[in-house]
Amino acid sequence: MTSSCAGSASGDGAAAVARPGAAGVGDRLFPGLGNGGYDVAHYGLTLDYVPETNHLKGTAVITARATQDLRRFGLDLSGLRVRTTTVQGAKAQVARSGNKLIVTPAKAVRNDEVFKTVVTYDGTPRTIEGDDGSLEGWIETDDGSTALGQPTGSMTWFPGNHHPSDKATYDITVTVPKGAEGDFYDVVSNGKLITEEDKGETVTRHWRTEEPMASYLAHVSVGYFEIHKGWTHDHLPVYVAVDPDESEDATAVADLVPEIVDWAGERFGPYPFSSTGAIVDHLPGLDYALETQTRPYFAEAPDEVLLVHELAHQWFGNSVTPRKWKDMWLSEGLATYAEWLxxxxxxxxxxxxxxxxxxxxxDAESKGIWAFPPADPPSGGRVSDPPVYGRGAMVVHKVRKAVGAETFFDILRTWTRQHRHGNADTRQFVALCESKSGKDLTELFDTWLFNKKKPSRM
Incomplete structure (x- = not known):
């Protein structure tokens, strides 16, 4: 693009061809999720949160690269009041349409231009009910709150391009006051704790995620926690936060995390992030855990198997992230197979x-695994149903039996190396299995992955 000053009054070429970014990224299961026309590189989130009133005030600095000449674009945001929005330092026009924040810059953004959008907002963040009936978004706990994003909940606490195909790095800075008894609330998030600043009546903690992360894995927990720090054998920092109400049942977690991470690294390849750990909260009634990046979230003290599952996701799902939601079996099937191992x-x-x-x-977890093919969930509300987990793991085991253990673990290590910090899909996994084994595995995948009925033994 060589024309001058996109969006000028003279109606130059850039302004003439600039068009809106698409609303959605073409994901059949979540057609309205995500936005076209740009790719986010970094989120800088600065949050002030008061647990007693559940009030959130935020500033999101979103650095992105345009993938077309862009007249306007969308950000996913559910609820919250938008106060100001700028693009490249100039005030932008803003409209709301459902869960979309429609941003029209003062000047059109040129294709391949790196641009910065700043949104200030506030309000009471929502807890939403997902299509599968589970709670997500910003959830109040008995001593604070937690933010859980799978599949759409992250839009309740910050604006963004909330589809797994657009990964970014993060700086999350949260300021909280003292609680009723004069103690500061803890703030735990993804990545590494960079700074902790006591300002007398408030404390500010800055967490940084240096490796790309899908927005549904972004996380903040505010409350009172017992903090356990340590190291893996490979000198990876371990940070485990445990709610005091769960401490008796979670005594083994701080030791198990580095043990499991070291064990998984030998099988799946080097751990893909610069820190690890876990958050054990006390949230009765929440019936799931989540593989929030670097620091999986548990609503209560987990058993070993669940801890293995969520830590295995750091390789399968977090580092290698599904390109679309229908590819979720690659995350859940492989993490479930880690449980088997x-x-x-x-x-x-x-x-x-x-x-x-x-x-x-x-097996207690086998109920419902034949309801649909793992790689073809019928709706967004069923991407976490049993076929994606149990039958997904069965597909993985069938591959292992077909290619042999040595080739199988070579496939897993190659998969995590080739797609490290990126996105991948089912087609690529099938191609890798066939390339590494030198075998035509069409019948295996047709039978166990894509077939609508329970296969006969073979």
Whole structure:
């Protein structure tokens, strides 16, 4: 593009061809999620939060690169009052349409231009009910709050391009006051704690995620926590936060995290991030855990198997993120298979026996696994249903049996290396399996991954 000053009154070429960014990224399961026309590189989120009133005030600095000449673009944001919006330092026009914030810059943004959008906002962030009936978004706890984003909840606390295909780095800075008894609330987020500043009546903590992260994995927990710090054998910092109400049941977590991370690294390749850990909260009634990046979130003290599952996601789902939501079986199936490997390591059933128990329906987690093909959920509300987990793991085991253990673990390590910090899909996984094994695996994947009915034994 060589024309001058996009968006000028003279009606130059750039302004003439600039067009709105698409509303959505073409994901069949979540057609309204995400936005076209740009790619986010970094989110700088500065938040002030008062737990007693559940009031949030935020400034989001969004650095992105335009992928077209851009007349206007969307940001996903549910609720909250937008106070000001600028693009490249100039005031922008803003309109609301459902969960979209429609931003029209004063001047059109040129293709390939790196531009900065600043949104200031405030209000009471929402807790929303996902399509599958589970709670997500900004959820109040008995001593604070937690932000859980899968699949759409992150739009309740910051504006962004909230589809897994657009990953970015993050700086999350949160200021909180003292609680009723004079103690400061803790703030735990993704990545590394960079600074902690006591300002007398408030404390500010700055967390940084240096590796790309899908927005549904972004996280903040505010409350009172017991903090456990340590290191893995590879000198990776470990940061575990435990709600005091869960401390008795979570005594093993701080030691298990580095043990599991070291074990998984030997099988799946080097750990992909610069820190690890866990958050064990006390949130009765929340019926799931979430693989929030670097620091998985648990609503109560987890058992070993659940801890393995969420930590395995750091490789499968967080570093290698599904390109679209229908590819979620690549995350959940591989994380579930990590559970099978851990059980075998601990002297329980071997992976062949677990597979048979799932096939026969005798495993407690096997209910409903034949409802639909793992790679083809019928709706967004079912991307976390049993076929994606249990039958997804069965597909993984069938690949292992077909190619042999040595080739199988080579496939996993190659997968995490080739797509490290990126996005990948089912087609790429199938191609890698066939390339590494030298075998045509069409029948295997057609039967176990894509078939609508329970396969006959083979």
């Amino acid at each position: 851990w059980e075998e390591k601990q002297g329980g059933r071997n992976t062949d026996e677990i597979f048979e128990d799932f096939y026969d329906g005798t």
